[in-house]
Amino acid sequence: MSRRLGRETALQTLFQHELGRVDLQFALTYTCEEFSVSEQAAQFARNLVEGVEKNREAIDHTIGRLAVEWNLSRLANVDRNLLRLAVYEILYSPEVPNNVAINEALELAKIYSGEEAAKFINGILGQLARELQNQVQS
Structure with missing residues (x-):
């Protein structure tokens, strides 16, 4: 299974939902069909999308x-939704190491937004990871 494809699918879904006001489930189904996303990657994307939406207020506050x-x-829009995905994984998906969530967000930022956006996203996610690490050490 390609988790990167799942993350990319989730990003595209959240982007459509927010920018085009497209129904979330419709956007996910459309994206999966349009890009022939495997069932495993689609399920991973679904979990991400539903997790981001369920925790969106707390994620946006962070x-x-x-x-x-x-x-x-x-x-x-793309940067905001990349951050939402990565923050969701960092805060709510303990099985995903923080460095993996950050690296995946940076790779997608480079593809969909650019180097400057990747630097900005890295700064925010790095700060969150440091805060969490400091909490563990305290």
Whole structure:
């Protein structure tokens, strides 16, 4: 199974849902069919999308707190949704190591947004990972 494909599918789904106001389940089904996503990758994407939506308020609060001097609505749609996916994995998916969630977000940022966005995303996710590490050590 390609978790990267699942993450990419989840990103595309969240992007469609937010930007086009497309129903979340419709967007996920459409994306999976359009790009011939395997059932395993589709299930992984579904788990991510549902997890992000279920925890969106807390995730957005975390991003807003870490993105100093940036209003969440000012972020590019793709960057905002990449951050949501990665923050969801870091905070709510203990089976995914933080460095994996961060690296995957950076790779997708480079593809869908660019190097500058990847640096910005890395800064926010790195800060979150450090905060969590400091909590564990305390």
